[in-house]
Amino acid sequence: MLDACARTDSLTVYWSKPAAAKAGQRYDVMLDGTVMATVDRTHCRLDGLEPDHAYRVDVAMVGADVDCGTNGESCEDGERVEDGTAVGSRVFRTAEHKRMIDVTAAPYRAIGDGTTLNTTAIQQALDDCGPRDAVLIPAGTFLTGALRMHADSELVVSRGAVLQGTADPRDYLPMAPSRFEGVELDCYSSLITIGHLDHDSGPNCSNVVIRGGGVIASGGRALAEAVIEREWGRVKAELAATGQSLDDYEKPETIPGRVRPRLITMANASHVELADVTLKNGASWNVHMIYSDHIVTHGCTFESHDVWNGDGWDPDSSEDCVIFDCDFNTGDDIIAIKSGKNPEGNVINRPTRRVRIFDCRATRGGHGLAIGSEMSGGVEDVKIWDCDLSGLWYGVEVKTTPKRGGWVRGLHVRDTVMRHAIIRAVPYNDDGVAADEPPVLEGFRFERVRLLGGVPADADEGAPREAVYVRGLPEPVPPIRNVVFREVTLGGAADAGDAEPGVRDIVADRCEGLEIRGVRCG
Missing domain, CATH: 2.60.40.10 (Immunoglobulins)
Structure with a gap:
């Protein structure tokens, strides 16, 4: 590449x-x-x-x-x-010069005072953007609701500018087809949407750029709570009709929370670039690409603390996704690679392939760089290198559930600092009809990695302490196969001032073809 x-x-x-x-x-x-x-x-x-x-x-x-x-x-x-x-x-x-469409100029006249709602003005500018144009958000705070970008368009959020989504759910209507935690459903529209969801077809929106040095932010926790409150009554009635209860799920807010808007959604999109912007405070995940390909993200900062499901960057049944030179400080996984949940994900059967993650930093917070747990369509060929993930609770984690089906294979991590290398089943998010076949996990390679062990002071009680934790599911599920650790340094978290010293344990159970060579304690 x-x-x-x-x-x-x-x-x-x-x-x-x-x-x-x-x-x-x-x-x-x-x-x-x-x-x-x-x-x-x-x-x-x-x-x-x-x-x-x-x-x-x-x-x-x-x-x-x-x-x-x-x-x-x-x-x-x-x-x-x-x-x-x-x-x-x-x-x-190199690119041709483009005509800049300033949203504050006539006929749009958007106002960047942080209080005027500019949805109509900004959307009109985006609709007017041709292949040789770019929409400019100048310095100021421009309040807006949901926006949509079309093919061959560009949005420049300039340095000193904030494209600020409101905290009012009504500003993210109408709802639109989307996917959340592996299930297709209508969700509140994202702050920015690119493409239209269709799992039976290829791209329908291509050649889109979002860049500029400014900030794209949504309503964060306030918007998330407002959506959940708005959805309580409808969800309770639907579950009661099928004999279910909100208590059957991980949290009472799990089901009403699934329709929260993302910050940016790409659905059936192709050749999209996100560059040099701060992405923050989505009401759930920040950047979510579904059934998409050739997505490049670089030079960005992700901020989403105090947001439930505040993932940073989530490729979902998508291919050829690249992210580099980005900083993360998130309220959940910094990156979560997905491909649907049983049984729907098994039927749609669109894998995520060829994901490249390099020169990224997560030193201030975040849960993990995760593959799964929604991976029923399969995940393969993920390469990670030259990253500092020392601030994550879980490090690099491959996770599934007994019902999930699907497969994860071909993960290669090297020259990276993190707390843990984890491959396991998790006890949550396990609803849905079980797949016909159990999940398959195979082909993992960790080279020249430093595994700090231990946990940050803010980690929850369930966070692992061991540097290496590889545990397959009980029989008759196949064991985890072909896991290689080479030139691995264990320990060192205490040197970074953590609340708990590094734990250097290696836990391995239900593995086949496990190779550990050149391990030292640091």
């Missing part, structure tokens, strides 16, 4: 970490044969370029003259990688 996001005067280039690359590997980034930068991460921004101009970009490893197969290098035994080994070469074109 060598790809780029283009502006009129810059290219943000990113690439997959080569198998032979070490921790701290350096790369030369060349533009038309000239070295423009040397970086120690797998992305680079090249500035000062001409608009609408084609450039050849080459990336090569620096200082890579090593014999692989020794010292824990992750490539074929005996292979030699020399200095200057190419990572990739492609031609990219």
Whole structure:
């Protein structure tokens, strides 16, 4: 993978970490044969370029003259990688200049005073946006309800600007088809919606950009509670008609809470870029992509504390999703990779594939970087590298339930700091008719990772203490298969000032093909 996001005067280039690359590997980034930068991460921004101009970009490893197969290098035994080994070469074109549609100008006349409701004005500007236009939110706080973006459109939330969603559920009507915790249902419209949900078809909205350096925020906890309150009566009546009760679920607010709006939803969307914005305080998940592909998120900050289900970035039955150079401080999982819940997810059967997560930071808070527990359509080929996840309660966690079905395979984590590596079944979110086949978990590789163990001071009582926790379901469910730990350092949480010293235990049960090599205590 060598790809780029283009502006009129810059290219943000990113690439997959080569198998032979070490921790701290350096790369030369060349533009038309000239070295423009040397970086120690797998992305680079090249500035000062001409608009609408084609450039050849080459990336090569620096200082890579090593014999692989020794010292824990992750490539074929005996292979030699020399200095200057190419990572990739492609031609990219910078963007054309676009006409800026300022929402404060005529005929829109939006007012950024934080109190005027601007939904109609901003939506009209978005509707008027053509392929050579971009909608500009200038400095100020622009209050709005739900908005929708169409294909070939761009939204620029400039530095100093806040696109602020209200806390009134009526501003997120009409409800629209969506998916929450693996089940399709009508939900309150997200603050920004891209595309229309249809699990039987491909993309229906492509080439959308949201960027700019500003803030996109919703009503957070206040909006979530207002939606739940509004939904109580309807949900109680529906459950009573089927002989059920809200007490049958994890929390009484579980069912009425499922219709809360996201911050940004992409449904059947393709080629969407989110860049250089702060995304905060969705009433549930912040960024949710469903049945979508080629989604790139970079340079963003996610903030959602004090929000139940306040996930940051959730690919759901989606493919080719990339996130890099992002910071997280969330009230739930920073990233949750999903593909539906039994039985509906098994029937729809749309996996999530080819997810790349690199150079991301979660040092201030969050639950985990999770795969599951809704994974009935399958999840495969997830690669994580060069991340600092030391602030998460659960580290990297693969989770399922006995009823779920589906599969998770092909997870590769390397050169990353986190508290735990967890593969297990969880006791919650296990409603629904069981799948015909039990879940399959196989093919996990952790290389050159530091597992701190322990828990942050704010973690709940159920958070694990062990650095490695791999526990398969009882028979007749197949064991967890082919789990590899290489060059792993255990412990170190106490050194970071945590309330509890690091726990270095390794728990493994119902595993087949478990390999642990090169473990040390730090």
